[in-house]
Amino acid sequence: MPVQSEVRRSVCALDCPDCCALLVNIEDGKATRLRGDPEHPITRGFLCAKVTRYLDREYHPERLLYPQRRAGAKGEGRFERIGWDEALDTVAARLRETAERYEPESILPYSYAGTMGYLQGSGMDRRFFHRLGASRLDRTVCSMAGMAGATEALGLRYGTEPEQFAHSKLIIAWGANILGTNVHLWPFIVEARRKGARFYTIDPVRTRAAHTADRHFEIYPGSDLALALGLMHVILRDGLEDKDYVARYTEGIDALRRRAAEYPPERVAALTGIPAADIEMLAREYATTRPAAIRLNYGVQRSDRGGRAVRAIASLPALTGAWRDVGGGFQLSTSHAFQVNRAALERPDLQKKSPLGREARVINMIELGKVLEETANPGIHAMVVYNSNPAAIAPNQRRVMRGLGREDLFTVVLEQFQTDTADFADILLPATTFLEHTDAYFAYGHHYLQMAHAVVPPPGEAKSNVEVFRLLAERMGFDDACFRETEEEMIRGLLASGHKFLDGITYERLEAERSVRLNVAHNGDPFLPFAEGGFGTPSGRCEFGAEVLEYAPPVESRLGAWADGRYPLEMVSSKNDDSMNSTFGNRDDVDRQTSAAWLNPGDAAARGVVTGDQVRVFNARGSCLVRAEVTGDVRAGVVRVPAVRWPKHSPGRQGVNVLVDDRVTDIGGGPVFFSCLVEVEKCGD
Ligand SMILES: Nc1nc2c(c(=O)[nH]1)N[C@H]1C(S)=C(S)[C@@H](COP(=O)(O)OP(=O)(O)OC[C@H]3O[C@@H](n4cnc5c(=O)[nH]c(N)nc54)[C@H](O)[C@@H]3O)O[C@H]1N2
Ligand SMILES: Nc1nc2c(c(=O)[nH]1)N[C@H]1C(S)=C(S)[C@@H](COP(=O)(O)OP(=O)(O)OC[C@H]3O[C@@H](n4cnc5c(=O)[nH]c(N)nc54)[C@H](O)[C@@H]3O)O[C@H]1N2
Numbered sequence: 307m308p309v310q311s312e313v314r315r316s317v318c319a320l321d322c323p324d325c326c327a328l329l330v331n332i333e334d335g336k337a338t339r340l341r342g343d344p345e346h347p348i349t350r351g352f353l354c355a356k357v358t359r360y361l362d363r364e365y366h367p368e369r370l371l372y373p374q375r376r377a378g379a380k381g382e383g384r385f386e387r388i389g390w391d392e393a394l395d396t397v398a399a400r401l402r403e404t405a406e407r408y409e410p411e412s413i414l415p416y417s418y419a420g421t422m423g424y425l426q427g428s429g430m431d432r433r434f435f436h437r438l439g440a441s442r443l444d445r446t447v448c449s450m451a452g453m454a455g456a457t458e459a460l461g462l463r464y465g466t467e468p469e470q471f472a473h474s475k476l477i478i479a480w481g482a483n484i485l486g487t488n489v490h491l492w493p494f495i496v497e498a499r500r501k502g503a504r505f506y507t508i509d510p511v512r513t514r515a516a517h518t519a520d521r522h523f524e525i526y527p528g529s530d531l532a533l534a535l536g537l538m539h540v541i542l543r544d545g546l547e548d549k550d551y552v553a554r555y556t557e558g559i560d561a562l563r564r565r566a567a568e569y570p571p572e573r574v575a576a577l578t579g580i581p582a583a584d585i586e587m588l589a590r591e592y593a594t595t596r597p598a599a600i601r602l603n604y605g606v607q608r609s610d611r612g613g614r615a616v617r618a619i620a621s622l623p624a625l626t627g628a629w630r631d632v633g634g635g636f637q638l639s640t641s642h643a644f645q646v647n648r649a650a651l652e653r654p655d656l657q658k659k660s661p662l663g664r665e666a667r668v669i670n671m672i673e674l675g676k677v678l679e680e681t682a683n684p685g686i687h688a689m690v691v692y693n694s695n696p697a698a699i700a701p702n703q704r705r706v707m708r709g710l711g712r713e714d715l716f717t718v719v720l721e722q723f724q725t726d727t728a729d730f731a732d733i734l735l736p737a738t739t740f741l742e743h744t745d746a747y748f749a750y751g752h753h754y755l756q757m758a759h760a761v762v763p764p765p766g767e768a769k770s771n772v773e774v775f776r777l778l779a780e781r782m783g784f785d786d787a788c789f790r791e792t793e794e795e796m797i798r799g800l801l802a803s804g805h806k807f808l809d810g811i812t813y814e815r816l817e818a819e820r821s822v823r824l825n826v827a828h829n830g831d832p833f834l835p836f837a838e839g840g841f842g843t844p845s846g847r848c849e850f851g852a853e854v855l856e857y858a859p860p861v862e863s864r865l866g867a868w869a870d871g872r873y874p875l876e877m878v879s880s881k882n883d884d885s886m887n888s889t890f891g892n893r894d895d896v897d898r899q900t901s902a903a904w905l906n907p908g909d910a911a912a913r914g915v916v917t918g919d920q921v922r923v924f925n926a927r928g929s930c931l932v933r934a935e936v937t938g939d940v941r942a943g944v945v946r947v948p949a950v951r952w953p954k955h956s957p958g959r960q961g962v963n964v965l966v967d968d969r970v971t972d973i974g975g976g977p978v979f980f981s982c983l984v985e986v987e988k989c990g991d
């Protein structure tokens with residue numbers, strides 16, 4: 307028999323700025339090869355290591371295939387197979403009962419970015435929970451602090467296109483692990499460097515990108531606001547600002563001058579650990595090199611002053627006029643340019659039809675542990691988890707686990723794999739992967755809107771999130787037409803926003819082209835969002851906001867309010883290069899990578915620790931056993947634990963997030979993963 311063979315197009319749905327276009331070889335209905343689309347302007351024919359191997363995950367023997375019901379204790383992970391009808395009937399009955407007995411707000415949806423697809427990530431699910439009147443989730447765990455800071459400065463969170471980095475003469479990767487988390491920006495940086503650009507990194511960790519950099523600035527975690535103010539100090543002191551740009555398009559320069567005057571390089575050196583001469587040099591080069599681009603990623607904002615640090619950094623290109631240039635400016639995220647019709651997609655108006663008849667309360671997802679402990683107003687009695695693994699990724703893990711372990715909490719989990727969170731489910735439902743369902747995709751590192759259909763059938767009885775919430779809506783008796791919409795109708799709805807960036811981008815065009823550049827500029831011209839002002843702030847100008855930019859060290863840092871010498875090291879649990887948060891945590895090699903603590907040679911020697919030793923990383927919240935890796939790639943005083951290991955693989959089921967507090971950032975309500983004091987000790991020989 308001849309083998310039926312063809313190549314189909316897909317899109318990688320993992321939570322990454324690059325949102326790659328994929329080509330999938332299909333033979334006899336099975337995917338046999340996955341490649342980056344060579345014709346996609348950003349993917350450019352290559353994939354990261356983890357997605358190159360994605361078919362191992364797709365066809366992994368541990369994929370969840372059938373609906374299951376809990377058969378053991380909470381968290382134990384023992385289940386028995388049931389049918390879809392029984393599973394859905396049980397879920398619908400329990401949700402209805404919970405809503406009636408307590409209030410609809412005692413039901414909590416919990417989801418994040420397992421898939422970046424619009425429909426599977428924030429489509430039918432949102433409609434369902436709005437109609438039900440469930441508590442709403444503030445999805446803060448990743449980027450809200452930075453978004454809040456960028457919004458304060460710029461109003462519109464637009465960013466420099468990746469393609470333009472090829473034209474830069476100075477590129478600063480600021481808290482951005484580009485080769486690990488955003489590798490499709492790299493070719494543009496390589497091209498710029500070939501043409502003479504310099505490339506600098508600012509990070510407490512010497513990442514692989516930092517190893518190749520012309521200069522690496524070893525900063526203490528959470529001190530970036532001080533550094534930004536130090537740079538502003540030098541720029542303004544020496545008159546290096548773009549006076550014309552500042553006068554025309556910014557607000558608050560006088561107050562900024564006064565604020566920056568308080569941060570001379572010597573003071574900033576003491577706060578950041580970066581020598582004063584380096585601060586002078588960096589400021590001068592940044593202000594006098596054109597074009598200059600800053601790639602800020604989310605590392606900086608996972609700290610107490612993270613939101614305002616982003617505000618200050620996002621203001622730098624307005625001070626120097628870097629927004630004027632092709633290849634200049636700033637990129638934190640490009641996602642705001644995807645001006646789709648969110649209301650049509652998520653239908654917040656359905657809340658009026660819920661038993662509450664009003665907007666439901668909002669719960670900050672990083673406070674999950676706390677919220678599950680509370681019993682009043684009303685307490686949470688049912689939870690539906692999808693696209694997320696809170697038992698591994700949420701801060702204050704012990705508290706989260708305690709909450710998930712509550713016998714009286716009814717928990718539904720939609721998952722592809724048996725994660726720690728899945729272990730706590732009462733009803734566990736098998737979910738499809740992006741190769742098995744239809745979706746449309748924005749990106750947060752480029753400006754191409756994409757669409758993909760299923761390229762292979764789901765294994766076993768797996769269903770997409772859209773399908774599960776559609777079926778649940780039917781069982782709950784929600785008869786609004788939107789619950790019967792097809793994927794195609796949902797995509798048509800989200801495209802119909804009337805925003806000029808989506809002009810002419812129709813379903814038909816997406817179907818034909820699969821990846822379409824937003825109309826961010828005419829005729830494919832470079833997108834220069836703020837070359838002539840046009841900020842989205844109340845004043846229409848870049849708002850420096852000096853009055854709120856006073857720097858204070860993170861409370862958990864060597865200079866911070868909680869420092870008392872007991873836990874002298876600052877822990878950064880930054881992203882692991884070869885995985886994706888806790889996704890892929892079932893892989894042995896990923897488990898090894900994420901069960902290590904990187905220690906500076908001086909800090910290791912002081913504790914009698916050598917590479918390979920078992921060490922305990924601990925603080926008052928808990929402790930976590932890992933293997934020591936002694937390396938100059940992490941600055942003195944800092945320990946790095948690559949995130950995120952599956953807790954169930956750790957002794958005592960304590961992952962790195964037992965160490966992390968669940969307090970929130972200055973603005974945006976974000977987490978403080980990278981402001982965490984710990985001590986490290988060698989475990990018995
Ligand atoms: N391979 C891989 N890729 C990923 C992910 C993954 O887990 N693995 N996760 C995806 C997700 S969800 C996200 S949000 C993005 C995040 O992408 P990034 O923001 O690039 O990743 P992070 O590890 O959060 O932080 C970036 C860098 O900031 C540094 N850093 C930590 N604290 C500070 C600080 O206070 N100041 C400065 N200047 N630097 C600091 C870290 O050491 C790290 O090298 O990556 C996405 N891509
Ligand atoms: N210590 C520490 N903790 C962190 C971070 C850190 O840097 N350090 N990073 C934080 C950040 S930035 C983020 S974004 C969060 C990420 O937290 P999460 O968004 O929870 O990310 P993952 O851990 O990758 O878990 C996603 C889960 O979704 C599942 N999934 C994927 N696609 C689908 C689908 O279509 N349907 C369903 N039902 N499930 C699907 C996957 O199998 C996976 O188990 O973690 C945060 N936690």
Ligand SMILES: [Mo]
Pocket residue numbers: 321447448449
């Ligand atoms: Mo994230």
